[in-house]
Amino acid sequence: xxxxxxxxxxxxxxxxxxxxxxxxxxxxxxxxxxxxxxxxxxxxxxxxxxxxxxxxxxxxxxxxxxxxxxxxxxxxxxxxxxxxxxxxxxxxxxxxxxxxxxxxxxxxxxxxxxxxxxxxxxxxxxxxxxxxxxxxxxxxxxxxxxxxxxxxxxxxxxxxxxxxxxxxxxxxxxxxxxxxxxxxxxxxxxxxxxxxx
Numbered sequence: 549x550x551x552x553x554x555x556x557x558x559x560x561x562x563x564x565x566x567x568x569x570x571x572x573x574x575x576x577x578x579x580x581x582x583x584x585x586x587x588x589x590x591x592x593x594x595x596x597x598x599x600x601x602x603x604x605x606x607x608x609x610x611x612x613x614x615x616x617x618x619x620x621x622x623x624x625x626x627x628x629x630x631x632x633x634x635x636x637x638x639x640x641x642x643x644x645x646x647x648x649x650x651x652x653x654x655x656x657x658x659x660x661x662x663x664x665x666x667x668x669x670x671x672x673x674x675x676x677x678x679x680x681x682x683x684x685x686x687x688x689x690x691x692x693x694x695x696x697x698x699x700x701x702x703x704x705x706x707x708x709x710x711x712x713x714x715x716x717x718x719x720x721x722x723x724x725x726x727x728x729x730x731x732x733x734x735x736x737x738x739x740x741x742x743x744x745x
Contacts, residue, residue, distance in 0.1 A: 551620055551634070558613035559638040567610045571598035573644050576607065580614045581651050585658045618652060622659040628652060672704035672712055698723050 567573055575598035582588040593599060599607050621631050628649045635645045678701040700723075702714040718726065 550624075551617060555613055555616045556638065558609060559617070559635065559640065561606060561610050561613060562644070563638055563640040566602045566606060568641060568644065570643070572602050574647060575599045576610050576614065577648055577651055580611055580618070581655050581659075584615065584618060584662065585655055586662060614648075618659065619663065621652065622656050623663060625656075625660065672706045674702050675705045675711075676703035677701070678703070696720055 561567060562573070562576075567576060575596040576593075579588065579592045579596050579599070582592060583590055593607055593611055594604070617631075617634070620626075631652055632645055632649050635648060636642070680699045682697050682699060683695065696719070698718050698720070700716055700718065704712045704714060706712055
């Protein structure tokens with residue numbers, strides 16, 4: 549898991565000090581997960597009774613560390629055992645580790661859904677392709693012009709489930725060029741996937 553060094557050092561805020569006690573720790577974890585799943589607003593940290601006795605700066609530091617760890621784990625789709633190992637390596641109390649891991653396991657899919665819905669890399673997915681071949685027999689300027697034209701219609705599915713269409717026309721040469729570029733892109737994705745696996 550790619551956690552910055554300052555976040556790893558920040559786990560010490562959760563492992564010792566006023567946040568390590570059961571009530572403040574549980575309050576912090578519950579509020580953090582509620583904020584990440586958008587069940588409660590950010591202000592719930594200031595309203596949480598067990599956290600009222602802890603310095604607000606320490607609460608914010610602990611919250612930031614917990615958010616960083618949980619979001620990175622959810623982004624990488626980490627299983628509970630990997631998250632548990634990271635927290636145990638930083639000398640966090642076993643009961644607190646179990647508490648974080650149980651909350652993570654309950655809500656990881658909600659958090660992943662929130663992350664995916666807010667990512668900026670949401671291009672529509674092509675779900676269908678329709679095409680037709682037409683010939684121009686005659687035009688206004690030329691009496692006879694046998695020229696094939698391809699009409700392409702891509703049906704797309706956007707993030708919210710909305711269907712869209714992309715339509716264009718092209719010549720045989722342009723269609724061949726598009727096909728070659730798609731083949732090149734496919735090969736590049738396969739090479740990239742092989743390099744990461």
